[in-house]
Structure formats: structure tokens, C-alpha cells
Amino acid sequence: MAIVYFGGPLDEIRAIMEAGLQAKHRIRATLLEAMxxxxxxxxxxxxxxxxxxxxxxxxxxALLNQNSDFSFPCIKNVKSTIKRIYSVKIDFKAPNLASIAGTLSPYAVLQGKNEKHSFHKGVAR
Known part of the structure; x- marks a missing residue:
């Protein structure tokens, strides 16, 4: 299997990068389905x-079972090689449209989480 895709909120993708794919996640064979x-x-x-x-x-x-709708449910926890992350832009005037807004590096996504938490710790109220 060459390349597969997972679409979801950025926080969930961070969790996948840290802990790996869980049994509840659905992996897609096409980029359009993941978007x-x-x-x-x-x-x-x-x-x-x-x-x-x-x-x-x-x-x-063997950990994945292919369905007819190009989706693969994970059977058990899997650590995988992450290639890149695409940011998806939703047009809120026509919410059925989605497009790729840019590319994020996996390192930047993990660093963004750490910087966000350290910023909130330093703020005095």
C-alpha cells in the first residue's frame, strides 16, 4: 500500500502523530474522500x-480491511510514517466545497502545540 489519507480536525491529527492510529480512525484511499x-x-x-x-x-x-467506499478501518493501533499534512479550506458561503489551502510540516504542527501551551502559561491574569 503506497499512500493513504486521514481527514479530520488538526487537534486529532496531532494526537495521531503522538500516539499513532487508533482502532476508531478511518483511513481513506483517495485525497478527495479525506478532504x-x-x-x-x-x-x-x-x-x-x-x-x-x-x-x-x-x-x-493486514491490519486494514478495505471496504467498497475506499475506506480502511484500523483494526488495532498502528504507528505509521507521516509524509505531510494538508490544510483544508472550507468555503463557508458554499460549505459543500473544500480545497487545499497549504501544506504543513509535521514538525511545525507538533511545535505549534508546544508553543501555544507555553504562551498560555506565561500570561498573567
Whole structure:
């Protein structure tokens, strides 16, 4: 299996990068399906950032069962090789449309989480 995709909020993608894929996650074979998953996972909430995780290699293809809708449910926890992360832009005037807004590096996503928490610790109220 060459490249698979996972679409969801950026916070969930951070959790996947730290802990690996869990049994509840659905992996898609096409980028379009993952973008639709990312859009549907955040809905019309502008707070959450929809993103698509590009997974280059999975350790064992026997861990996945392919369905007819190009989705693969994980059977058990999997650590995988992450290639890149696409930020998904939703047009809120036409919410059924989604496009790729840019590329994020996995390191920047993890660093962004740490910087955000350290900033909130330093703020005195």
C-alpha cells in the first residue's frame, strides 16, 4: 500500500502523530474522500482547523480491511510514517466545497502545540 489519507480536525491529527492510529480512525484511499471527512468533522465551526494527514507507509497491510467506499478501518493501533499534512479550506458561503489551502510540516504542527501551551502559561491574569 503506497499512500493513504486521514481527514479530520488538526487537534486529532496531532494526537495521531503522538500516539499513532487508533482502532476508531478511518483511513481513506483517495485525497478527495479525506478532504470530505475533514470538512464533515469540523462542520461549520470556524474554530477547528480541518486538515488531511498523508500517510506514506503502514507497517502491516493486514491490519486494514478495505471496504467498497475506499475506506480502511484500523483494526488495532498502528504507528505509521507521516509524509505531510494538508490544510483544508472550507468555503463557508458554499460549505459543500473544500480545497487545499497549504501544506504543513509535521514538525511545525507538533511545535505549534508546544508553543501555544507555553504562551498560555506565561500570561498573567
Amino acid at each position: 470530505i471527512d475533514a470538512r464533515n468533522s469540523v462542520g461549520l465551526n470556524r474554530r477547528f482547523k480541518p486538515a488531511v494527514l498523508v500517510i506514506e507507509q503502514l507497517p502491516d497491510t
